[in-house]
């Protein structure tokens with residue numbers, strides 16, 4: 418029968434031992450996707466038989482159902498053993514891994530394959546219908562990207578603006594949400610807050626007018642204004658400031674600043690995934706958390722990751 422619901426390897430050795438074959442990976446992953454056994458996605462019917470390694474045939478004549486269809490593994494050319502190792506490296510390294518680093522540890526021939534795998538895994542880090550932040554939440558905007566220019570001799574696009582929401586947990590920080598926004602208008606800020614913060618929460622901002630509509634959207638809006646002219650603006654929102662500082666350090670460290678504005682959201686998703694699980698001591702659990710939703714999110718074909726083909730994928 419099926420093992421405990423949360424069943425994951427404890428360390429690299431265990432991963433290597435358990436998931437040394439594609440068959441073992443498929444078995445594990447199949448249980449994540451269908452804990453109660455196969456069900457046809459078209460009719461829900463349970464009468465089905467395996468037609469091949471990755472195909473099931475529904476008894477209700479719904480044709481062959483791909484086990485990886487509709488997931489990040491759809492149409493992949495890489496074996497699942499590599500995917501599992503990739504997911505392990507992404508979650509087991511404290512600061513994650515760059516595409517070049519992943520290419521090296523997995524022994525992939527192509528940089529593009531490593532980059533695509535990383536981006537698909539990032540895609541899986543955003544759980545559909547995840548909980549919104551609640552309680553008291555600091556919200557502010559920040560710029561990312563511009564400060565790297567010239568420093569590392571790598572071309573980066575001009576600064577990107579992001580919106581940041583941070584749960585206040587006493588003097589500390591709870592969970593966070595981040596998103597790239599076009600500008601600091603209410604049209605950009607309010608939808609971000611609506612997606613990120615549970616109505617009824619206290620949203621704490623500075624006096625910027627982009628936040629004025631919050632009161633009418635079911636939030637308790639608390640405004641803190643600068644007390645003196647020379648007071649640095651970040652003092653108003655210290656938690657957002659800290660989260661952004663850590664984000665910048667991560668972008669410069671793990672990714673050496675080589676993140677274009679166009680792909681920034683994917684990196685924000687990974688940073689958020691990491692940050693919100695920073696107290697988790699069991700790396701294997703992060704691995705499980707990453708694979709678990711990755712069976713449910715829509716696939717992210719390479720084409721959709723690369724918005725403008727003229728841009729180098731970085």
Ligand SMILES: [Zn+2]
Pocket residue numbers: 457458459460461462475476477478479
């Ligand atoms: Zn069916």
